[in-house]
Amino acid sequence: MMKKILFLIFLFSGFASLAQQNAEPPKRIVVGRDIGQLKGIRISGRIIDEITGEALVGATITVPELDLTRITDTNGFFELVLDRAEYNLTFRYVGYETIDYPITAVGDGRISIRMIQEDFQLDDVVIYGRDPEKNIRSTDMGAVTLSMNTMRELPPFFGEVDIVRSLATLPGVSQVGEASSGLNVRGGGVDQNLIQFGGAPIYNPSHMFGLFTAFNPDVVNDVTLYKAVVPARFGGRSSAILDIIPKAGSVDKWGVDLMAGTYTGKVSVNGPLIKDKVSILGGFRISYINWLLQTLTDPVLNNSNANFYDGNLVISAPISDNNEFMYSYYTSYDDFAFASDTTISWKNTAHSLQWKSKLSEKLSMEALGFYSGYNFGVFNRSGINDFQINSDILDLGGKLFVSYNFSPTNKVTFGGEYKQIEIQPGELIPGEQGEVLPRKVQNEFGREMAGHFQHEFELGEKLGFSYGLRYDFYQYLGARTVRQYAENQPISDGSAIGEINYADGEVIQSYDGLGPRASIRYSFNKSTSIKAGYNKMYQFIHLISNTATIAPFDLWKLSDNYLKPQIADQYSLGFYKNFKGNIFETSIEFYYKDLQNVVEYKDGANLIVRNHIETELVPAQGQAYGAELYIKKNLGRLTGWISYTYSRALRRVITPYEEENINDGEWYASNFDKPNDLTVIGNYKVSTNTSISATVAYSTGRPVTFPEAKFDYSGNSLAYFDNRNQDRMPDFFRIDFAANFKLKGSGKFFEGDWTFSVLNVLGRKNPYSIFFGDAPGLPPQSLRLALLGVPLPSLSYAIKF
Template identity: 35%
Template sequence: MDSLFQGTLRSVLMLVILFASVSVYAQNNERVVIGDPSKTSTGRVRIQGQVTGKEDGKGLFGATVAIRGTNIGAVCDEKGNYEFTTGTGQFELVVQYVGKVTKVYDIRVIGNGRLDISLEDEVVSLDQVLIEAEGEDKNIQRIGAGINRLNIKEIESLPAFMGEVDIVKSLQSLPGVSTVGEGASGFNVRGGRTDQNLILQDGAILFNASHVLGFFSTFNPDATEAFTLYKGNMPAQFGGRISSVLDVRMKEGNSEKVKVRGGLGLVASRLVVDGPLNGGKTRFLVAGRSSYSDWVLGQARNIDVQNSAARFHDVNLKLSHRFGNKNKVNLSYYRSGDFFRFAQDFGFEWDTDILNFSWNSSITDNLISTTRLVSGVYKSKLFDPSGIDAAEIDNGMNYYQAQQNFFYTPNDKHSITFGGDFVRYDSRPEISTPIGPDSGILAERVEKEQGNEFGFFVNDDINITKDLAVSLGLRYSIFQNRGPYDVFQYADGAQRLVENIIDTTSYADGDLIAKYSGFEPRIGLRYKIDDRTSVKLSLNRTRQYIHTLSNSTAATPTDILQLSNTYLKPLISNNASIGYFKNFSDNKWETSLEVYIRDIDNLLDYKDFVDLLLNNHLETDLIAGKGRAYGMELYIKKNKGPMTGWLSYTLSRTEVQIEGGNPDEVINNGNWYPANFDRTHNFSWVSTVQLRGTSSFNWNVVYSTGRPINGIVTNYRIGSTVVPHFSERNEFRIPDYFRIDLSFTFGRDILKKEYRDRLEGRNYLGTLTIGIYNILSRKNAFSVFFKRPEDLGLIPRPHRLTVLGAAFPNITYNFRF
């Protein structure tokens, strides 16, 4: 039976790969066969060649030619020549030189051979300079603690929900990053709320980085280059959020030939086409994703789920043009859209449109300028399609960004970044519109104010000695809250309630309502104990002038984007972290242990039973207080060998204190209490085992403590009715979370030799990934709520809400040509 199953599986995979090869003729990376097929070798072979500049044909002294994931390679001599030995097989060959476009070849080595390579000049942005200059010991050399970087290849190794590679989900496997549960948009970093993360896509702000209520992220993996998460040391050029920065870099078009890559899955497919124009001076990239998941919902047993709908799409367009060797411009457009409806009861829609222009210029050999202009629109809608409550509520934000960054390197001791940025927030009004003639909802409109945010910064990374380096940064931010808006005045000493409003001040369009400003110092330090060990320190102050208000624990598309104003002060956070970093076995292993602490002023929480929608006096339902978070993070990563991956563990607490300015505005008697997203323990283990060639086995293990909730402490009776007495806020916790995901990726290496040889000349790459999300079918609780029986004399019983309580198999075919 086992042999029959294995033979059947092999046949199915062979048919899929052979079928794909009919229309696939090349892959994303240039494919090269090194050696004479008639003289196949099984021992060590010699590879040699020359690396030259494409523009002048001169040899590139110091260029590196290396096989990815190994120590095999060479550094070019003064004429650009290289030579090294390796075994036979299939590898990725990476060719790099400072100031040139990196080339990656998929090589099949069958014998001695020669490969000559030409690299073209590259005008890069500040972020590219900082990221691409890093070596294998980057975690030791990098200044400051609390920085994580992953490239798309590492992200692709994670088992994915429904086969869709997800950048945001990969973040949650890193130490210090968590989420409130499955089906929740956003992520929490070191005790910060989801709205306290600055999410950038090629420098443009994203207010919602999730599809389908958090099950997928908005980043197309085939169009993404890499990302950096700053959770401790936050450079001064980043501002506007207090918790973290997620800086996502998107790919540019290929400079040599048109290439195509994508994937076909059970619920979604994606496609990317990129290549050169105008003789290679211009490059384009077109990327798109679309889901067709309604058929999956139709297979459910629950009739409400069968009648539900969930779908999304996103599009990336990018055009890059080089003006000589010193200037490059990028023009990109991003569009994403989502639709979700539960039965005929309610639904959400949300859309993002971003137009992004950047100009990178090498002014001198040691001065680079990056100019960026962005126009963005975020819109969301909540709708109830039928009945007396049939209506839709629209809100959102229009915003405009302008940035000017300079990167100056006067010598090998200093790397200076300086410049300024501006963000204009035009809040879209909340508009309620009835649907159909039977609706009893009245049309309503709540105006929102506008805001201007300015930032000026300078940051200097200083190599004081070979072992000691510091990063000294200072940012000064200014925020202006402007009309049109009506500001209510409340009776002195009275609680802010509607009945205590005594006057109203009306501000016209553009009138200044409130102004805030302040300095934000940023300090990072690294001391190398030896070449494989360092100690790092980070100290930061950050400010945030925009808040996300939500009626639920998890972020939703209809959350309200609220600017700081007369009553809602900006968030101010002080952050400190210290870490010990150690590499082993020639950087094969990376390890780190970090400790952090954070305090937050003007943190908002909610009164009981608030209604935030269509509310023109939100200050009556919000209370300001303090927040604090502290924890320890352990990170172990294996970079080389047949098995790679990482393990992370976080021990942390996140707490809130609301003392209020009035006795009726105190929560938990003014004592500290756990935040809604507090999870004491978080553990994640991600691993990939390379089987043969492009085939691999991957797994992901996740465990976390249950998040806090309110619970029933006791009950008492009034007549024949049982009245529950609830606990203090967040005194109880839901059950712990545990999940295991598995996936297998199969390449053509699993085929018999005769079929591999037949496909060799086709010069294509295709892989098939089969996976299972939540293989144990564990019914992890998203929330626990209490429901009163119809008989009021009975005690309310707890009910567990599970979003994904079963194993979810998936299959995806990924291709490149």
């Protein structure tokens, strides 16, 4: 046997050697016009997708002779400064074939690199960008980029990739429950995250109250979450930025993607409108989930009906190497009919138009205009006191960014933005029968402007700096009638003393502030670095809610005379270490966040259709701190990561009036405070076409307020509540499993993927919410609602042709 093995090894080595001898080496390319220049030769270029013409952002260019690496900018451009000599350039981008490009540099010149996607059987799972050493060498802190290839490695939620839940597997990012929308990032509320698709803000990123994320993964290129030092170009929220980049269609040929799953189905079509110049991509996703609701144990959900869809259209026009236009359209719609004849619906709509231009070898520009709308409605058709509640948000604005590269390691970005926002907080329309009276909350109008700049540079190989400044200016506008209240009294209906009328467009209240951002990186060597950073952000819009997640009937409210902007100061410190040639990536980060003017509601507050909502609110201080541990394996058959976060998210309400203080002015846990959060992800490639994956998640139960006792009042049994958020739900624990099988096609034949997954393999009844029932002679009894109380299998089949 040993002789046979040795013979096979010898035979294989011989064929490999012969193949190498017969293979023609790449031809060396002469770059530049030879005018006798010996030093300071500038070689610039752009890297794009061979099929779509899309710029590849974050691709790496390596010059092994100089031990030099550069990364493409947001337009796919790069620049090298070389001496006159021969070099062997290497171009890499995750998911694309590596290109070896031998050149002879004789003068200033430009090259264009077209990379083609390789077979998606990747051996790596990329989290921190596309450069395997980016987590060590960059000054970014808490900037997390997930490609679609990465998210496909995770066990799918209900049979398909879920963008928001993929991010929630990372340290410092969590959700409050099993079916919850939005993200809680480093102790921030869900409203403290700016979620934008193609540059346009999205106000409710969920389907079915959070069971599904409202983004079709087939039309997404990648997503980036900024959770620590946020670049100065982003603002408007106090916790994090989630930037979702749409995918461009092919400028070369037409293609179709189809997926049919247990709960949803989707289709996307892309191809050239004008060959090699203009592409189009359209995607549509729809649900057929009502049969699942009928299997749930809760009688209300069991007799309910749900429908949702989302659609996308992306038109991309890379008309030249220097100019590219992209139009993006997004819409999503939900309606959920409860068994009690109450229907809740909500809809997102977003348009954006982007222009990227390279004005010179060093100067580039990006301009973007957007329109975003969000509305929801609650309809009661029970026949008794029928009513309808409507609310709307309109957001319209533009942004401009200009970048100047002094050198590959010295870059300045500056720009500005302007937006107008209008909110219709709520209108109650009674039915034809009943005693409900009509009511309409006044519309709100606001205007935001900002100017910003950022400077990134390196001093040698060890030190890197990034600092920036953002100036935010906000105006609260009329037309509006503003109530006045007596001094030295709590703001309440009883302390109202008059009103002031403001004309259309008249400034009622203004706020402004400077938001500095800075980070520094010191590299001990190529695999080890330490970073520190500081970030200050302002937020002029608030989610008024007594829930821990985004509900469609929650109220969005602008800052006004009584509700000041939220302000967040965050300090971060991190240590980063890669092992075994970047196969293993580890980091530990510490953070502390101080929050001002966080919105809390008074005990017993009524938040629905309130014309003077300030009477129900109190300002709070916030405090969040924690440590995040991250270990990731990038290569091999077994890949994955472990993320653990210890964190606290606290609130405190102290006012001049004792009756408005919460928990006697002491610090208390916020609705989404979960001290321990652990996620383990594993993906094992059984063969080229088969892989299995699993996720194990554990977290401390979130805070809740339980009644302490009950008492009788006028013949009614009422619950007595003492301190807020002093109790907790049971701890959360869940295991998910998935298996993926790929069918390979060739030529014009399609190729397909079968995906089988099981959510909640152990059938654990993790509570979605806790509510209380009355039993004679006993304290209030707590009851648990578990939406996924049994193992939930799903099967999907996706094909391409």
